[in-house]
Amino acid sequence: xxxxxxxxxxxxxxxxxxxxxxxxxxxxxxxxxxxxxxxxxxxxxxxxxxxxxxxxxxxxxxxxxxxxxxxxxxxxxxxxxxxxxxxxxxxxxxxxxxxxxxxxxxxxxxxxxxxxxxxxxxxxxxxxxxxxxxxxxxxxxxxxxxxxxxxxxxxxxxxxxxxxxxxxxxxxxxxxxxxxxxxxxxxxxxxxxxxxxxxxxxxxxxxxxxxxxxxxxxxxxxxxxxxxxxxxxxxxxxx
Amino acid sequence: xxxxxxxxxxxxxxxxxxxxxxxxxxxxxxxxxxxxxxxxxxxxxxxxxxxxxxxxxxxxxxxxxxxxxxxxxxxxxxxxxxxxxxxxxxxxxxxxxxxxxxxxxxxxxxxxxxxxxxxxxxxxxxxxxxxxxxxxxxxxxxxxxxxxxxxxxxxxxxxxxxxxxxxxxxxxxxxxxxxxxxxxxxxxxxxxxxxxxxxxxxxxxxxxxxxxxxxxxxxxxxxxxxxxxxxxxxxxxxxxxxxxxxxxxxxxxxxxxxxxxxxxxxxxxxxxxxxxxxxxxxxxxxx
Numbered sequence: 001x002x003x004x005x006x007x008x009x010x011x012x013x014x015x016x017x018x019x020x021x022x023x024x025x026x027x028x029x030x031x032x033x034x035x036x037x038x039x040x041x042x043x044x045x046x047x048x049x050x051x052x053x054x055x056x057x058x059x060x061x062x063x064x065x066x067x068x069x070x071x072x073x074x075x076x077x078x079x080x081x082x083x084x085x086x087x088x089x090x091x092x093x094x095x096x097x098x099x100x101x102x103x104x105x106x107x108x109x110x111x112x113x114x115x116x117x118x119x120x121x122x123x124x125x126x127x128x129x130x131x132x133x134x135x136x137x138x139x140x141x142x143x144x145x146x147x148x149x150x151x152x153x154x155x156x157x158x159x160x161x162x163x164x165x166x167x168x169x170x171x172x173x174x175x176x177x178x179x180x181x182x183x184x185x186x187x188x189x190x191x192x193x194x195x196x197x198x199x200x201x202x203x204x205x206x207x208x209x210x211x212x213x214x215x216x217x218x219x220x221x222x223x224x225x226x227x228x229x230x231x232x233x234x235x236x237x238x239x
Numbered sequence: 240x241x242x243x244x245x246x247x248x249x250x251x252x253x254x255x256x257x258x259x260x261x262x263x264x265x266x267x268x269x270x271x272x273x274x275x276x277x278x279x280x281x282x283x284x285x286x287x288x289x290x291x292x293x294x295x296x297x298x299x300x301x302x303x304x305x306x307x308x309x310x311x312x313x314x315x316x317x318x319x320x321x322x323x324x325x326x327x328x329x330x331x332x333x334x335x336x337x338x339x340x341x342x343x344x345x346x347x348x349x350x351x352x353x354x355x356x357x358x359x360x361x362x363x364x365x366x367x368x369x370x371x372x373x374x375x376x377x378x379x380x381x382x383x384x385x386x387x388x389x390x391x392x393x394x395x396x397x398x399x400x401x402x403x404x405x406x407x408x409x410x411x412x413x414x415x416x417x418x419x420x421x422x423x424x425x426x427x428x429x430x431x432x433x434x435x436x437x438x439x440x441x442x443x444x445x446x447x448x449x450x451x452x453x454x455x456x457x458x459x460x461x462x463x464x465x466x467x468x469x470x471x472x473x474x475x476x477x478x479x480x481x482x483x484x485x486x487x488x489x490x491x492x493x494x495x496x497x498x499x500x501x502x503x504x505x506x507x508x509x510x511x512x513x514x515x516x517x518x519x520x521x522x523x524x525x526x
Contacts, residue, residue, distance in 0.1 A: 157511055
């Protein structure tokens with residue numbers, strides 16, 4: 001996550017917060033704690049308009065349809081019966097939905113590293129050689145996935161293969177997108193990795209002065225405290 | 240007009256003659272070992288050669304800069320300023336137009352100060368206002384040998400150093416490649432004729448990717464069936480954007496109107512049905 005001033009989360013905070021947050025999501029079985037955690041993460045998302053926009057899009061396209069589907073299954077088809085430690089079907093459906101959106105929020109906020117900080121962050125974790133290529137390359141692929149999907153959809157629109165822009169028609173494009181998307185990503189990844197090797201670009205970045213880690217000490221401490229507290233509370237809810 | 244020079248070689252050859260393979264081979268592009276940027280290859284799709292590690296063009300350039308070549312860096316920076324690229328330095332490299340990405344990848348590669356820079360048909364995406372200064376920059380930086388493959392060879396008429404690919408490596412046997420003779424019918428079948436409009440009018444077309452930053456502003460023109468129109472403009476002027484609006488891929492601003500034989504139509508509601516679109520890089524349309 002980067003704020004308007006260009007500040008980033010410190011690599012240590014990023015790693016610790018991601019580990020604690022993901023562990024908490026899977027350990028915790030308390031609906032109220034999940035709600036509280038999501039509220040805090042949502043407030044953090046509000047600080048970054050770009051992240052917020054993509055999160056809202058995820059909520060509308062994936063999150064809420066999933067909630068509707070789970071509600072249908074556990075409330076209507078299974079008569080709202082208790083599920084595990086949950087008193088009724090709806091609580092369980094809401095809990096599964098919250099897990100999904102919590103995981104997405106954590107990945108958005110902490111796990112996805114800004115492109116220009118990829119190398120610096122991974123080298124901070126003492127990754128080097130081929131391992132560094134793989135990690136940095138895997139992160140760069142996201143940019144390609146986004147632009148490739150856009151190209152494929154645009155190409156299909158421009159050839160009149162998508163009748164109109166309604167949700168169902170867009171959904172129908174998925175099978176047509178996946179195959180060329182994978183092929184395209186592999187071609188680009190192959191070309192880019194060859195180009196990196198030829199230019200020895202990673203060594204070049206290694207030699208660049210480390211000026212990018214400008215971070216807010218207070219914010220990082222708050223993030224660490226929040227993630228550790230969430231983890232501790234999750235452990236407590238088990239007992 | 241381009242001037243002849245010895246550090247620039249034009250690689251000539253027909254399509255399928257193996258120009259790309261030649262350039263990849265001489266620059267050891269697909270070698271598994273990491274090299275030290277002695278040779279650099281840039282292929283026909285410039286976005287594939289953007290590092291992907293930069294969120295701005297400025298950082299992409301910085302990533303490639305070698306401190307020990309300060310004078311070299313200066314000439315590249317002066318060139319970028321001269322062609323007006325400096326206002327794109329804060330832009331995301333992946334969101335630049337095809338021509339702008341070409342400039343960025345070539346300038347970045349030059350900053351690495353390689354001994355050979357091979358450019359495979361990438362310069363075809365540049366118009367003369369950017370291409371000529373770029374070739375002049377190549378001439379000034381004589382420590383780099385440039386190998387350029389380009390289908391528009393007439394634009395390099397004064398380059399005396401030309402390498403015919405068939406003289407180097409004739410791996411493709413011309414006899415094995417045959418093209419079917421496709422004859423174009425003189426008259427279109429009536430059923431198609433009925434669906435073709437005679438006149439297409441575009442009125443007050445405006446478009447902006449970002450608020451208050453119009454790419455196209457209040458453009459009006461007419462198109463007639465059976466005529467070939469040549470759309471001319473600087474790199475990044477909005478040619479592809481205009482084509483995408485006509486095809487119905489992008490939505491223009493509200494006051495824009497389209498008329499087909501006097502009848503109001505909306506390409507955005509019928510994407511690809513009124514206008515078709517052939518991409519700058521065929522690689523992007525093989526879906």
